[in-house]
Amino acid sequence: MSKNIIVIGSGAAGMTAASEAKRVDPSANVTVITDDEYIAYSPCVIPWAIEGEAKWEDIVMHDADYYAKERDISVLIKTKVESVSDADRKVITSDGKEFTYDSLIIATGSTVFVPPIEGKDQEGVFQVKTVNDGKSIQAALADTKRIVIGGAGVIGLELALGLVRLGKDVTIIEMMPQVIPRIADADMAAPIQKYLEDCGVKFVMNAPISKVCGTGKVTGVIAGKGDDAKEYPCEMVIFATGVRANLTIPKMLELDIGQLGAVITAPTMQAYKRGRLVNNIFLAGDVVQCQSAITSGATMSQLGSTAVKQGLVAGKNAAGGSAVFGPVASPWVSAVGELQIAGTGMSQGLASWYGLKIVEGKAQGLTRARYFPGGKPLTVKVIADAVSHRIIGAQIVSQEDVTGRINWLTSAIIDGSTAEDFIVRAENAYCPPTNQVRDVVLAAVDDLITKL
């Protein structure tokens, strides 16, 4: 008899898991249940879609019809899950339909964390997570001159640039003293802030937002510490303050939740319940916490690329295949106008959270040979653990060719390479129009070794 595989959630994790499950077991009945209207899109692109650089109709790659016809996967959109029972393997939706599963994949993702402050539920307050969030912002722009973005993470920065390009007066308000505070170091993040300032984005740093002003409609926010607190008038507030795992379904099933507020899984992406592996429940995406590749302990990796990787593992295992998900260094990259910033593994801030003592190396160079026209400045920073000498983090700022380099350094982190070993083993390709004869990545590790 055909296996029933139910996937809850239609983001990168859910749709990948559904497709992979169907690929592994073509006879399976695969059903995706989602409360979203649009499926199979990348929330990361929403800043560019708001600006108009990418088109809404392009970014949603497939609709439910496509999945039905092309992949024989049933997708129920705008459908909420009312209850799930592990005992009788049933999912009941809010419209009263009942589904029985042999394998359940939970990919319920995350929700923007909006701080619990006064006035946050007024007209004119937005977040950036779904296509509908983005379209709502876009629709409200005509009546908006001044916009406050709460949070200077990469989504906030990308969005700010798009909005100033549309002629808006944009202020980013951040509670920490630097942009991209959790995953980038101050010295690497500074050129990004400078670039955005030159583009016209205003920054208010060290300033937690304590209130959204207005009587039903936003008129401003109050931000700043103690006597520095003041009002920043605006007609729109967008919270880009990070996300939290959606735990409603995992809690219904009493799955084990970890210290970081997300679901604990086995390497197979299977759930645990009171410490015991649950055979037929799998998870993927923002809803789970991961094992750090660097040190013992859990970490969060709420990235689209992680979601896809986990979706492949969950989907394959749910369909009777066999795969495992490894520990993560969580490489990321952001494009802010002409600049790209990428990072992997530990930043100073993350290392400090884990109590690690670090040593840093840094090098500056170009994306082409020094004498070759058109090279862009390239800065690479590498972080090692002071005790083991292992490479545990890296960050790169340039205008091109950043992603491949950060993936390369990610593999060094995951392989547990020491800085000294990396220098013996790593090689770089060379051609004057594409890079320097000794890549800046190697030069940064050379510098690091002099400090160990």
Add this chain to the structure above:
Amino acid sequence: MSKNIIVIGSGAAGMTAASEAKRVDPSANVTVITDDEYIAYSPCVIPWAIEGEAKWEDIVMHDADYYAKERDISVLIKTKVESVSDADRKVITSDGKEFTYDSLIIATGSTVFVPPIEGKDQEGVFQVKTVNDGKSIQAALADTKRIVIGGAGVIGLELALGLVRLGKDVTIIEMMPQVIPRIADADMAAPIQKYLEDCGVKFVMNAPISKVCGTGKVTGVIAGKGDDAKEYPCEMVIFATGVRANLTIPKMLELDIGQLGAVITAPTMQAYKRGRLVNNIFLAGDVVQCQSAITSGATMSQLGSTAVKQGLVAGKNAAGGSAVFGPVASPWVSAVGELQIAGTGMSQGLASWYGLKIVEGKAQGLTRARYFPGGKPLTVKVIADAVSHRIIGAQIVSQEDVTGRINWLTSAIIDGSTAEDFIVRAENAYCPPTNQVRDVVLAAVDDLITKL
């Protein structure tokens, strides 16, 4: 007393070794002896310098004066080494000067291998190795309409494009059936040939050159097998037929030469003499053969990036420091107009030379998210050993962001990662304007695994 360190050769290996030796032991007397006129430049850039895209005055980064004043390194240009004696640690130059060394670094590089055919020494026959080679070609262009390039390796291809852009009639004649025959596979090399054909470069494949015609001045070449042999009229022939190690000095010293026609070294870049380590003689660059990172046995890695890496090791050890040079996968990249092609480790041809049975995976995608404007096509091929499942080679063709990806795959080869393990461990950064959510590198390995 200060140590005397003598370096023979002023290319990437020699100048890097000299600078590193001086850095490690600032009290050392470091002397570089070279028969070249220009020092410290990258021969790889000569195709672009001939075209005028890079300037001769820029590509020579430093002259002897600079090294004397800024680094306290003495560089004797246009100076030939007449003899070297290990017994009394003496180098005698052809102008009769005598130098005593405590450590000797041999970085004599390589020479273009011109096939021993009739007519090869006439006016109008060139090679592309030194700045003076390049300047000679440039000076002769005014009187030249038709140019034959012997050899479709990356230098030949890069040069051909530059010359058609200057309005010349350019024909590449290659004895093998594909371009970049040794290190690229036919399917990956084909788009490069097609691109060059579209730019106006003509190709004659499967055609060894058997004669350069002319009576003192080139009038054509005869190429082709058997009855296919015919004359290709031209006023200039440029041999880009690969290089051979310069062994004159190593042979004077009776150093051990390997099966590939280059000097054998220890991981410290020290020479051997009848199987015994020579304590005070080091080598670096095109003159040595390397250990393959993939399989037991020697390999050649006559690349600028390898030369610099070996120069650092040789220089450091010669000055009393401690470093080793690891086995190589020899990543390379070439820019041919808008296209970039890169490779690492084994091609089909190299794998076959080592007797390895291989399995291939391939994926095509884009350098940006599918829906994001401006993405360039990106093709990645990955080769695994059929027995061990280890990744042993990769090739990439795109228009951007090729180098970082090939370095990333190089680290997988050097770390001995199996394809299955790579998929568990590798992670990629993601942002719609810079790459796909699942990098094409991972997609290629996914494809490979289905075939194992």
